[in-house]
Amino acid sequence: MPVTDRVAIVILNWNGAHYLEQFLPFVLLHSGNARVIVADNASTDNSLNLLANKFKTVSVIKLPTNTGYAGGYNKALATIDADIFVLLNSDIEVTEKWLEPVVDYLYNNQNVAAAQPLMLDYHNRAKFEYAGAAGGFIDFLGYPYCRGRIFNELEVNAHQYDNVLPIFWASGACLFIKAENFKMIGGFDEQFFAHQEEIDLCWRLHLAGFEVAVVPQAHVYHIGGGTLNKNNPHKTFLNYRNNLLMLHKNLPAHKYRNVMFWRFLLDYLAAFSFLFTGGFTYFKAVVKARQAFSRLKTSIPTYKGNHWPSTITNSSILKAYYLNKTKRYQDIK
Numbered sequence: 001m002p003v004t005d006r007v008a009i010v011i012l013n014w015n016g017a018h019y020l021e022q023f024l025p026f027v028l029l030h031s032g033n034a035r036v037i038v039a040d041n042a043s044t045d046n047s048l049n050l051l052a053n054k055f056k057t058v059s060v061i062k063l064p065t066n067t068g069y070a071g072g073y074n075k076a077l078a079t080i081d082a083d084i085f086v087l088l089n090s091d092i093e094v095t096e097k098w099l100e101p102v103v104d105y106l107y108n109n110q111n112v113a114a115a116q117p118l119m120l121d122y123h124n125r126a127k128f129e130y131a132g133a134a135g136g137f138i139d140f141l142g143y144p145y146c147r148g149r150i151f152n153e154l155e156v157n158a159h160q161y162d163n164v165l166p167i168f169w170a171s172g173a174c175l176f177i178k179a180e181n182f183k184m185i186g187g188f189d190e191q192f193f194a195h196q197e198e199i200d201l202c203w204r205l206h207l208a209g210f211e212v213a214v215v216p217q218a219h220v221y222h223i224g225g226g227t228l229n230k231n232n233p234h235k236t237f238l239n240y241r242n243n244l245l246m247l248h249k250n251l252p253a254h255k256y257r258n259v260m261f262w263r264f265l266l267d268y269l270a271a272f273s274f275l276f277t278g279g280f281t282y283f284k285a286v287v288k289a290r291q292a293f294s295r296l297k298t299s300i301p302t303y304k305g306n307h308w309p310s311t312i313t314n315s316s317i318l319k320a321y322y323l324n325k326t327k328r329y330q331d332i333k
Helices: 017-029 047-054 068-077 100-108 179-184 197-207 233-250 253-276 280-297 317-323
Strands: 007-013 035-041 059-063 084-088 092-094 112-121 136-139 144-146 165-167 174-178 211-222
Touching: 007 017, 007 068, 017 035, 017 047, 017 092, 035 047, 035 068, 047 059, 059 068, 084 100, 084 179, 100 112, 100 174, 100 211, 112 197, 136 197, 174 179, 197 211, 197 233, 233 253, 233 280, 253 280
Parallel strands: 007 035, 007 084, 035 059, 112 211
Antiparallel strands: 084 174, 092 211, 112 174, 136 144, 165 211
């Protein structure tokens, strides 16, 4: 099926002029008749001048303030009429036919609301990339991992994950989502600002009765960490806080108390492990995340149902990785 202008590729940009100059030409070359839109999140660099002078065919949405990934995309997508939104990070190099397989799959599978292609490492193209690899999952305690990536262990892409598969979450770095489903569940939770908002979004899609998939017949190359480096303590804060918010919102009632008890213990175990290995700023980031969660959770309703998506692993990825030394997705038992 040809890709038409009912597909909108939306790149949320914040001070990423260098990435736009490097990667936007590939998007324009390989995206057929899809519309290409840059939503600028109140950049202070040369982004808007670059777009006006060098990429005149690209539509631009100018957002007045930086409200993060979640708020920026919510505001931009509310103004766009399309069947499918493709949320694309500015630090991604797309490839020939990166759109067609995923778009076709969404059009041909009514119950699938969102999907992603294979995410490969821009700097080491033989390996999967951290942000999504070959599709995302979480374990029963809420810890995310991927086919092809467990914590910081990245597998070589030997075509071992070339099958289309239902997954728990699709990467926000290259997220294909049906517009009607995005709007139906209220878009991203803007309290997250950035990080793990796509996992929360996908969980809410599952609770609404929809599926998420990875379509490996398409692939892209991702740099990662373009806005906030993975070693930044603020990223640690956002990941811990947002993960707890996601659990609070979406856990079924019969699992809530047990999961949150273990997460309390494990979060402080992680905090003190940072402290004893010289990472005092990371220790503070985890403690502050727990405190921020405690403040926010009182105003956020919990999920009242009992649905437990089948794509949540009922075993512990922490145990598999740290005790059983499991480094590959295919070895998880």
